[in-house]
Amino acid sequence: MNRSFFALLVSQTTTNLGFALYTMVVVLHLFDKTGSTTLAATVTLVSVVSRMISTIFLPIISDKFKPPKLLMYSQMSQLILLFVLFELFLQVINTINIIIIFILLGFISFFNGFFSPVKSSIVKSIVSRSHRVKANSLISSVDQTFLFAGWTFGGVLLAFLGKQNTLFITICLIIISILSLSLVKANMSSKVESQEGIITRIAIGWKYLFKHKGLRIIIIMDLMEAWVGTIWIGAVTLTYVQDALGKGETWWGYINGGYYLGTILGGILVYRFSKLLQGRLTSFMLFGSAAFGILTFAYGFVSEPFIALFLVLLMGPSYQMRDLAQETMFQNSADEGTLTKILSARSTLVQLIFIASILGIGALTDLIGVRLVYILSGCLLIFSSLFGLINLQLYKKGISLENENVNY
Numbered sequence: 001m002n003r004s005f006f007a008l009l010v011s012q013t014t015t016n017l018g019f020a021l022y023t024m025v026v027v028l029h030l031f032d033k034t035g036s037t038t039l040a041a042t043v044t045l046v047s048v049v050s051r052m053i054s055t056i057f058l059p060i061i062s063d064k065f066k067p068p069k070l071l072m073y074s075q076m077s078q079l080i081l082l083f084v085l086f087e088l089f090l091q092v093i094n095t096i097n098i099i100i101i102f103i104l105l106g107f108i109s110f111f112n113g114f115f116s117p118v119k120s121s122i123v124k125s126i127v128s129r130s131h132r133v134k135a136n137s138l139i140s141s142v143d144q145t146f147l148f149a150g151w152t153f154g155g156v157l158l159a160f161l162g163k164q165n166t167l168f169i170t171i172c173l174i175i176i177s178i179l180s181l182s183l184v185k186a187n188m189s190s191k192v193e194s195q196e197g198i199i200t201r202i203a204i205g206w207k208y209l210f211k212h213k214g215l216r217i218i219i220i221m222d223l224m225e226a227w228v229g230t231i232w233i234g235a236v237t238l239t240y241v242q243d244a245l246g247k248g249e250t251w252w253g254y255i256n257g258g259y260y261l262g263t264i265l266g267g268i269l270v271y272r273f274s275k276l277l278q279g280r281l282t283s284f285m286l287f288g289s290a291a292f293g294i295l296t297f298a299y300g301f302v303s304e305p306f307i308a309l310f311l312v313l314l315m316g317p318s319y320q321m322r323d324l325a326q327e328t329m330f331q332n333s334a335d336e337g338t339l340t341k342i343l344s345a346r347s348t349l350v351q352l353i354f355i356a357s358i359l360g361i362g363a364l365t366d367l368i369g370v371r372l373v374y375i376l377s378g379c380l381l382i383f384s385s386l387f388g389l390i391n392l393q394l395y396k397k398g399i400s401l402e403n404e405n406v407n408y
Contacts, residue, residue: 004126007183009139010176012119013146015075018173019112020150021157022082023047025167026105028158033093045358046102047109052351054113058344059202067118067125067340068184074111075178081108082171089164117343120327121336125186132331133281134274136324141267148260205341208334213397215333217388218326219346221289224384226353228377230361231296232259239370245305258309262316269317270324281325281332282398288322290385297378300371329401 023043031040062070085104091097119139127135158166210216230236241252270277277284295315302308334342365373392398 002126004184004186005123005135007180008119008122008126009142011071011075011178011180011184012115012139013143014173014177014180015112015115016143017146017150018170018177020147021154021166021173022108022170024154024158025163025170026085026101029089029163030098030101034098039098042102043105045355046105048351048355050106050109051113052348052355054110055117055344055347055351056202058114058117059205059341061114062118062337062340062344063201066186067122067336068181068186071115071118071122072178072181074114075174075181077111078108079171079174079178081111082167082174086164086167086171089167113347117340117347120331120343121340122184122186124331124339125336126184129332130278131274133277133324133328134271136327136331137267137270137274137320140320140324141264141271144260144263144267148257148264201341204338205343205345208338208342209345212333212400214329214392214399214401215342217391217397218329218401219349221384221388222346222350223353224380224387225289226350227357228296228361228380229354230357231374231377233358233361236361236365236370236373239365240374243370244300244303245308246303247305251305254305254309255312258312259316262313263320264316265313266317266320267324270320277325277328279402281329281402282392285322285325285329286385286388286392288318288320288325289388290382291318292322293378293381293383293385295378296381297375300374300378329398332401 027040027043030036030043064070065073081104085101085108088097088101088104123132123135123139154166157169161169208215209219237255238249238252241247241249241255245251292315295311295318299308299311299315302311330343330346331339333339361373388398
């Protein structure tokens with residue numbers, strides 16, 4: 001792995017850490033100034049919707065710029081918007097001010113949505129296939145470590161430094177990200193000359209996604225897993241801690257921190273044993289998916305807090321094994337330009353299901369109770385892994401994803 005890879009690693013880490021801190025700042029600012037939980041909660045919804053919209057239009061934009069340049073322009077756009085947001089925080093809050101904050105939030109999230117799909121394409125370009133699992137696991141481990149620190153200590157940072165100073169730290173992190181991106185040298189085409197229309201270019205990734213037999217199975221698994229992904233959002237996990245474990249906010253923090261710690265350990269383990277995954281990506285993805293489902297199923301029955309925390313710690317490595325193997329399989333599926341479009345289509349689908357799930361899982365939790373929600377979610381995750389096992393292993397539809405740039 002070369003200097004370009006480590007520069008990209010620094011850029012992703014500072015970007016995601018900055019985004020976490022900035023989100024906390026905006027939520028706290030709106031809650032402090034208005035006292036409205038609804039307005040504060042709307043920050044997440046606006047962010048998710050904006051990121052989904054960005055992935056819809058990314059295939060058009062990605063045809064115009066080299067991926068590193070595209071990320072740099074998106075980061076610079078966020079930087080300008082953050083300076084405007086900084087100025088707004090110094091003004092008296094009113095209705096117009098709130099509307100402008102949400103507009104800025106939407107645009108910042110829109111540009112931030114470019115990072116993950118484009119980053120994966122760059123990794124494919126600058127890292128050889130034999131080191132790709134190792135590279136993906138290193139990126140994930142470092143990223144999760146800083147996110148864990150950001151979400152854990154962000155509140156402390158806000159309490160000691162205040163909102164303006166914390167937002168200024170975010171601005172500094174984005175500047176570091178931009179400087180790091182300037183060091184990324186990837187041999188990728190700068191422009192795709194295409195006579196096709198906008199709709200056709202948007203649809204390219206969707207066509208590849210459903211045309212490729214292996215990717216089609218993976219995206220179906222993804223959609224099932226995305227539907228139950230919201231069982232780990234704040235409101236549902238807090239309900240579980242209170243109703244199932246009989247504990248308060250302290251244990252809510254332990255459970256959340258335990259999951260992040262598990263993902264960090266999982267990334268380190270995958271990095272350490274990356275050679276074992278080469279040529280066995282499908283098997284490890286399915287094992288991780290099945291283990292995650294079984295642990296979630298068991299989690300629904302637990303009443304002892306320490307057992308629940310232990311299960312959550314184990315979920316992290318299971319999820320990372322599944323996620324990192326799948327990331328590498330996607331990278332092996334197409335060239336860099338097409339990969340960006342494939343990942344954009346995938347991200348749009350997953351986020352659309354996630355948005356629907358936010359409403360559905362919340363209502364279901366009120367209707368049948370939080371324990372049964374986790375038990376049923378575990379069943380769906382186990383079914384997803386069995387679906388993958390039958391199609392990817394028994395019917396051999398996943399073989400092509402072990403190797404790079406195959407024909408469909």
